[in-house]
Amino acid sequence: MAASKEDDTISITVEFSGGLEMLFSNERKLPLSIPAKDDTGARTNVAYLVNYLCENAMKDPKKELFVLDGTVRPGILVLINDADWELEGEEKYEVQEGDNILFVSTLHGG
Amino acid sequence: MAASKEDDTISITVEFSGGLEMLFSNERKLPLSIPAKDDTGARTNVAYLVNYLCENAMKDPKKELFVLDGTVRPGILVLINDADWELEGEEKYEVQEGDNILFVSTLHGG
Amino acid sequence: PPPNRWPLEKNEYRRYGRQLIVPVIGLQGQLLLKGASVLIVGVGGLGCPAAAYLVGAGVGTVGLVDGDTVEESNLHRQILHSTSRVGMTKVESAMVALHSLNPNVKLIPHHGRLSPETAISTVQSYDLVLDCTDTPASRYLISDTCVLLGKPLVSSSALRIDGQLMVLNNPPLPPGNTAGGPCYRCVFPKPPPPDSVLTCGDGGILGPVVGVMGVLQALEAIKVLTRFTGASTNGAASSDSPSLLIFSAYSNPMFRAMRLRARKPKCAACSAQATVTLEALSSGSLDYVQFCGTVAPVDAL
Amino acid sequence: PPPNRWPLEKNEYRRYGRQLIVPVIGLQGQLLLKGASVLIVGVGGLGCPAAAYLVGAGVGTVGLVDGDTVEESNLHRQILHSTSRVGMTKVESAMVALHSLNPNVKLIPHHGRLSPETAISTVQSYDLVLDCTDTPASRYLISDTCVLLGKPLVSSSALRIDGQLMVLNNPPLPPGNTAGGPCYRCVFPKPPPPDSVLTCGDGGILGPVVGVMGVLQALEAIKVLTRFTGASTNGAASSDSPSLLIFSAYSNPMFRAMRLRARKPKCAACSAQATVTLEALSSGSLDYVQFCGTVAPVDAL
């Protein structure tokens, strides 16, 4: 609704489910302020966010449980504002002020 | 986000649950455009909306299953944007563009 | 009790192992469950699955209240009962099934419907109550009793393809203490007119709808009973604010959570101005059937 | 079949009466259930409650697949089994309980785990499949089989305090038809690295969490099987768009519904370019355990 407080950051909410929260100090919900643009001046997309989370929010050293080959590892679903990120352009989706981005690890128990 | 298309109406969503939908032609979700002000020029509140629904949307002749003594009958909970209307001022709450107002009949089966 | 290196029996570690290792439960949570007693009022569509999962989880004592006998028309949703036990009381039938699931749990039968005369003495010794009944009158009676005795109440209901769930009187502070959780009368100060309940009478019920609500009652009970363990460090506090879960099997989304009010300042049961008192209740001066009008239980489903 | 004034037996009207009068079911829905067959793969924490409610509801034929025997550590959540049946196969134990709940349902035992060699012949004769299993390998196998045979699939999983539910391959159109519902491979094209599954291995499970998901599987199955009745006139169509239900017992709200993608244009199973074929599957050239890495079933819970 309102413009972001500072033009150079955007405020979003990142959430983790299905066990991924254990990689992020058991936080299921993370309010975040991230740069609005990356180093090249391009607008921040989900690929940037994933890398940002890995470097700034993830406490667990086992990065490969979240990122593999430069992208979110297989078995993790990314949901942007309650929809499969495939519907939004996957990694290239440009993050908007107020977005909710949920990372869900697929479960296998039964 | 945007201002309402016309200044004299507001667009809201009214929902029914717990059996109340049967009083409204089995519609569980009703997109509605209602006057922004009542006859006296006061801004439309929930009391006005309830009366409006009774006169314009309710097909069932048994009005007493929805309204009793000029207000929503006992056993119906009114939820404004996912919160008990008591938290919002009950009948006096002034309806805003984009509001979601849910009428839930209490259930007793077990 | 003195600290014990092995506070559970060997077979209990085996039986509850998969639940013990869940961080929000842990050994401490399992001990809290073992030491707890839960009263399930109504052993029908809600009470059957709720009882199965509470007994499975190892709640130490489970009381069962019901005045009905098993009928064939119950079996599509009342999964503790069986065809060969049609005609048996629901309490006895449920005890057979629950005992064979987990013989470690102490089961206490309470035959007959809860009434103003029996409510206080029945509820008194339990830690938490599940309202799995099917009439407005019983819902007000159970809520009032829980407020007066300081018991948290997990209340659910279901009809056709809809269900509702609330955790009431949580925390169960004395009437007049505004920090206590709202009671059933805070949310529904006046009972519905009997005519409006009548429309529900012929509504029927889809089995998994009431089944889901019953299992969720067991879950909420476990959450309340074990809340002093790891649960509280894991964002659980936020889910303690009073809410109403609304389920609708054919809607999308199927589940919606609504924020409920705090205790009502003039509530007849839980406010400083309460007129519902232990004396009034046990003297029989509160006529719940009269209060709620004369819908026969069978009509109200 | 020729029109019949009383298409159900007298005792069926009595047994299913409360469900028959629910508008979305009705007599037509009950007949659809009676004529339907459902295969439940895995008779554990998900399969037990799912089977109870499907058998209760009067699904005509229910098949049960499992290779395990009942252990005491199952009983806190696998409510069809019992202490006295520890050591019995899960399929046999479940059949005892299900038969006593509703003797009108034809139960078909399938002993042993589903494998690429047995999958096609096992699934072939059923109308709908419930995935109640516990490993990545079985989830890919079941999904591929359902795509190849044109069966809708209700897939759920649970761990610790979380659960997930999807209705896949719905509608179950042939591979290459983009109007069909997405399959498991559309949502998860590559299996998770075995290491990442390992973290789940020691996770444990809270009984009512997996219980809720199992009951919801029964509900989704009933919705799919009866969808040609009143259901479709009641806003049910919208709930048919593919979605993922995420449950987290200690979050608020506990349930969240997420919109899923359509079929993936290059899906290995359900696209026009599919490499998973009936021939490849039944010849054993698709090694699911290899594909998913070598996590032993017990480690993956």
Ligand SMILES: [Zn+2]
């Ligand atoms: Zn109150």
Ligand SMILES: [Zn+2]
């Ligand atoms: Zn696919």
